Amino acid sequence: MSLVQRSNGRPYAKLASNLFAIFCGTCMWLCIATLVLLLWNIFSHGWGRVSFDFISSPPSIIFPEKSGIRPALGGSIYLIGLTALFSVPIGVGTAIYLEEYAPNNRWRTLVQTNIANLAGVPSIVYGILGLGLFVRALNLGVSLVAGALTLTLVILPIIILSAQEALRAVPHSIRTASHALGATRWQTIWHQVLPAALPGMLTGVILALSRALGEAAPLVAIGAATYIRNVPSNMFTDEFGALPLQIYNWTDHSDKDFHVAAAGAIVILLTVLISMNALAIVLRYRFSKRIQW
Amino acid sequence: MPANLEANLHLTDVLPHAADELSALAQKVATKAVDFFYGDHQALHGISLGMPIHRVTALIGPSGCGKSTFLRCLNRMNDMIEDTVVRGEILLDGEDIYRRGADVVELRKRVGMVFQKSNPFPKSIFENVAYGPRVAGIRDRGVLNEIVERSLKQAALWDEVQNRLRDSALQLSGGQQQRLCIARALATGPEVLLMDEPASALDPKSTAAIEDLIFELKETYTIVIVTHNMQQAARVSDQTAFFFEGQLIEVGATNELFTNPREKQTEDYITGRFG
Numbered sequence: 248m249s250l251v252q253r254s255n256g257r258p259y260a261k262l263a264s265n266l267f268a269i270f271c272g273t274c275m276w277l278c279i280a281t282l283v284l285l286l287w288n289i290f291s292h293g294w295g296r297v298s299f300d301f302i303s304s305p306p307s308i309i310f311p312e313k314s315g316i317r318p319a320l321g322g323s324i325y326l327i328g329l330t331a332l333f334s335v336p337i338g339v340g341t342a343i344y345l346e347e348y349a350p351n352n353r354w355r356t357l358v359q360t361n362i363a364n365l366a367g368v369p370s371i372v373y374g375i376l377g378l379g380l381f382v383r384a385l386n387l388g389v390s391l392v393a394g395a396l397t398l399t400l401v402i403l404p405i406i407i408l409s410a411q412e413a414l415r416a417v418p419h420s421i422r423t424a425s426h427a428l429g430a431t432r433w434q435t436i437w438h439q440v441l442p443a444a445l446p447g448m449l450t451g452v453i454l455a456l457s458r459a460l461g462e463a464a465p466l467v468a469i470g471a472a473t474y475i476r477n478v479p480s481n482m483f484t485d486e487f488g489a490l491p492l493q494i495y496n497w498t499d500h501s502d503k504d505f506h507v508a509a510a511g512a513i514v515i516l517l518t519v520l521i522s523m524n525a526l527a528i529v530l531r532y533r534f535s536k537r538i539q540w
Numbered sequence: 541m542p543a544n545l546e547a548n549l550h551l552t553d554v555l556p557h558a559a560d561e562l563s564a565l566a567q568k569v570a571t572k573a574v575d576f577f578y579g580d581h582q583a584l585h586g587i588s589l590g591m592p593i594h595r596v597t598a599l600i601g602p603s604g605c606g607k608s609t610f611l612r613c614l615n616r617m618n619d620m621i622e623d624t625v626v627r628g629e630i631l632l633d634g635e636d637i638y639r640r641g642a643d644v645v646e647l648r649k650r651v652g653m654v655f656q657k658s659n660p661f662p663k664s665i666f667e668n669v670a671y672g673p674r675v676a677g678i679r680d681r682g683v684l685n686e687i688v689e690r691s692l693k694q695a696a697l698w699d700e701v702q703n704r705l706r707d708s709a710l711q712l713s714g715g716q717q718q719r720l721c722i723a724r725a726l727a728t729g730p731e732v733l734l735m736d737e738p739a740s741a742l743d744p745k746s747t748a749a750i751e752d753l754i755f756e757l758k759e760t761y762t763i764v765i766v767t768h769n770m771q772q773a774a775r776v777s778d779q780t781a782f783f784f785e786g787q788l789i790e791v792g793a794t795n796e797l798f799t800n801p802r803e804k805q806t807e808d809y810i811t812g813r814f815g
């Protein structure tokens with residue numbers, strides 16, 4: 248009786264509301280449980296394999312327990328370095344142009360919409376583009392440079408969008424004040440806007456690079472090696488591998504012991520990724536504390 | 541009423557003199573039939589106004605009448621707003637600032653601006669004041685120190701901040717921040733100072749400090765100030781211009797305009813009947 252009165256003649260409203268809350272809660276716990284299970288599964292298998300030898304030796308076709316990730320890790324590091332080298336100037340430059348220079352017209356809206364759309368394109372599509380454009384048309388072959396350029400395509404939209412967001416977060420009054428003091432547009436951007444936007448941009452760049460680090464599909468598409476004995480020494484000619492490709496190669500193996508090596512490699516990859524994300528979070532936190540407009 | 545009589549006598553004595561004195565002065569800034577458009581919207585209609593050198597000109601009028609727009613024309617800050625058009629002439633020392641080939645950056649060094657909402661850079665107090673001279677190419681540490689000290693003293697802020705020049709400007713109080721913005725504007729060595737409601741967000745004490753400051757600054761600068769506060773306009777300015785719906789309705793010596801307005805609209809506004 249009291250229930251009916253309280254809920255205004257809809258006795259099931261409260262029940263429905265409770266059920267919905269329980270449903271949502273269950274979903275959340277399912278997510279967390281899956282994640283924990285996954286992590287536990289990988290760490291319990293792979294942790295035993297993680298050692299200095301594992302990181303510093305090349306893989307073996309025959310002996311899973313002697314296999315290491317040196318060439319793959321080396322390839323990944325070179326790839327990320329080159330990708331950063333290509334994507335950061337282009338991405339940040341594009342963002343600055345769009346935010347600070349481009350007139351607000353239909354052309355700009357068109358470009359803006361397309362960048363947002365490109366961020367959602369599956370990475371394999373960029374892999375195929377990379378194969379046609381960098382590997383074949385530009386004749387770069389299956390090289391680190393071609394791989395890094397392909398990964399640049401993948402993460403460029405993310406870098407541009409996050410850099411734009413960081414620029415937009417800089418209050419307009421700062422630009423106005425700078426111009427009113429006789430600063431040129433370039434001086435205003437260089438001395439005021441960029442320093443204020445830098446931590447935000449850096450966060451975006453780190454997150455984008457961590458995405459690039461985990462990508463396998465575009466590298467498979469351009470034909471990167473899934474099994475390789477040496478760290479590439481020439482970025483234009485040498486074959487190269489990458490951690491995700493090595494993991495892919497090992498998990499595909501019929502010998503179960505290679506799966507353990509794969510788990511070890513995943514532990515390394517995850518550790519690097521989590522550290523990068525943590526760095527991004529720290530940067531964002533320090534940024535928001537240091538500057539309150 | 542003897543007091544009243546005295547006031548009247550005093551005014552009739554002073555008024556023609558004030559007006560004469562103003563018109564005898566050279567005009568530092570003068571606008572000739574200035575129209576201004578935001579896209580299709582005309583915000584200013586044929587404004588002709590002379591601002592005498594080393595005097596304070598107050599712009600008053602109801603919200604949206606175009607005071608800020610007019611002020612931003614004087615240092616071409618409107619250039620930054622897309623799709624705007626200026627017509628007519630704006631002369632600084634007799635030279636049209638919108639002429640072909642005019643150097644906007646140079647203009648803004650000569651015509652400084654203080655905004656309604658204080659907007660210090662998220663940098664140290666020192667860097668805020670040194671920014672103008674720095675972008676103008678001054679690198680010498682000694683010179684910069686000197687400029688910063690002089691500007692902060694002029695803005696009556698030096699005593700409060702001299703020991704914390706390295707601290708972030710954002711730690712200052714609202715009134716201090718606004719004086720910092722004034723110091724920053726003075727550091728570029730302007731000849732004209734434009735102030736858009738510089739005290740509207742401040743408490744009475746900070747407001748008084750800024751008004752005193754304006755009084756001192758007019759010795760060396762030509763000041764144009766927008767204000768919604770009639771008493772403030774009466775206190776600090778020598779000349780007052782009343783704007784209404786994008787038109788300049790009346791301009792005159794401040795005493796004269798406030799005690800004896802020629803136009804009905806001016807009288808209605810200053811007596812608080814609208815706006």
Ligand SMILES: Nc1ncnc2c1ncn2[C@@H]1O[C@H](COP(=O)(O)OP(=O)(O)OP(=O)(O)O)[C@@H](O)[C@H]1O
Pocket residue numbers: 578581583601602603604605606607608609610621
């Ligand atoms: N950036 C802008 N774009 C388009 N229209 C504008 C812009 N700024 C001002 N206006 C318009 O121009 C007219 C004058 O505005 P302005 O800001 O100069 O008024 P104001 O006298 O300074 O008012 P207030 O006392 O409220 O500050 C208003 O009708 C306003 O809507």
Ligand SMILES: [Mg+2]
Pocket residue numbers: 607608609736
């Ligand atoms: Mg205004």
